[in-house]
Amino acid sequence: MAVVFEPTKGLTDKPFHYCPGCCHGIIHRLVAETLVENDALETAVGVASVGCTYNSYEYIACDMVQAAHGRAPAVATGIKRNLKDSFVFTYQGDGDLASIGTAEIVHAAARSENITVIFVNNAVYGMTSGQMAPTTLVGQVTTTSPWGRDPSYQGYPINVSEFLSNLAGAAYVERVCVTDFKNIQNAKKAIQKAYNVQKNKLGFSLVEVLSTCPTNWGKEPLAAMEWLKENMEKQYPLGCYKGADITFDADGKYVSGAIPATANNCVNVGEVKK
């Protein structure tokens, strides 16, 4: 019998520990497939963060470094500055990136570090059991907003893609989701585009992936997908926020589109002219 589908070699054999209906499994696979399809599995270095994906370093089959909470972009900076030709990415959740790690993500983008950030936004702290996240929606009930997030008391959610796209150093920022086949395909395209941006040394790239957390949302997996479509996408509209006009040829070589000045001025982002 012909093999029509098999697990990507970009993932290890270790079974995921994620809850049923959680999107991390899909997003891991998309990242892993992108590594394999670009022949980058042997050279790439990923940075796992703190949250449910602390263990992603055991699942993704390229070299992986586990970082302290929120610090993945700084750790990736230290790696990428030394491995300028290797694909270096971080895999971070919303508590990690948009709360404790705000300084690191903003400055990595401002410096236009030539790294790729996979930002998984599920509007809640997963691993620590469902606390309010910086991305928690107004009105959303969590263990630390038991009557729903009240802006007069707990402030407003942070739209990461929108604000990072305002930084001159950000080359490519896109928000996607993985709720259905079409959106999974779009997410894969976005990760591939981010790969190309880094490969061509165009600077900082970030793909925000809206994700479910059935366990902490208190919903069945399918109902969680529906809730994401109906509620999260209103607060976090899908689309490309920076670098929409960047194009590549069939070999992934940069063709056209607005890119950070750093990419124009430097042979290699991070290499200083003296």
Place this chain on the structure above:
Amino acid sequence: MAQKRVLMKGNEVIAEAAIRAGCRNYFGYPITPQTEVMHYMAKKMVQVGGNFVQAESEVAAINMVYGAAAAGFRVMTSSSSPGISLKQEGISYIAGAELPAVVVNIVRAGPGLGGIQPAQGDYFQATKGGGHGDYRNIVIAPASVQELYELVVEAFNLADKYRMTCMIIGDGTLGQMMEPVAFRDEEPVETIEKPWAACGRKGDSFHHTVTSIYIDPDVLEKKNLELQEKYKIVEANEVRYEAINMEDAEIVITAFSTCSRISRNVIRQAAELGIKVGMIRPITLWPFPYKAISEAADMPSVKAFLDVELNAGQMIEDVRLGVNGKKPVYFHGRLGGNLPMQKEILDKIVAIHEGKITEGGNF
């Protein structure tokens, strides 16, 4: 040794020594009184093709260190007390992940924002852990600009050899001091293979992972026991100290870095008064030279110890462990960024010699 001597500032020598040791990564955040390390790196590191990043915070800087070290590259950061407090998170992770890193602390007076003048109040933080968990750093306290140069080079070798943080500890006196330095033509750089580094699988059948998380208690206990074994080896092999004028010494001064410089002159002045004073100067604060202190305490000629520090008495706890109650241990300290005058120390020695003061400190 090379012939030509160059007049250089301590902080600049730290940076120059790192580059000479093959370090091509510096990540830092400005803080007085160590900023000249950064200034020097901003220019020279780039000129030698290395990486210099002015990070957004000390927290980010130490995590850039973590990243570069994880990928297998020599790396350094420098800061001063409040900044070192911020770096403790990263230093703990570096210990857990067993990464080689050099961290420089040009200590200033605390607590809190404190002041920028010389102090040694970070002794506990540097030698007893600093961050969370059971771990150690090799802590080296140079006393001159020449020694600073030689020990920074050595720090990189030690960090690589033991896969742990090697901390250089000084203060504003040492950092800002200009002294002649004789640079070697060639540095004793030890190249140590790093098969564990996460820099791409490159044909390996497994992927390299750098981590400090071990959810299974048995696995984590085993990891901790391995760390403790390593620290025992460091304690057995890497203790460094200088013994000065110890033969027939009646009173033994214990002091490191700046305080040892001041105390050195006191030894001569005491001799003129007919009092035999020796000194044990720990060069490694961890591992601490307990044996040297213990042996000094056993010397029949030794009547007492006088510990001199720029704090309220921190190293004195290790001195007392070494002395183990065999002889009295006196203390002289200054706080807030002040240095003791030689006369203060001499007066104390005379008072001890004449039996006029009771054991303990000046606070």
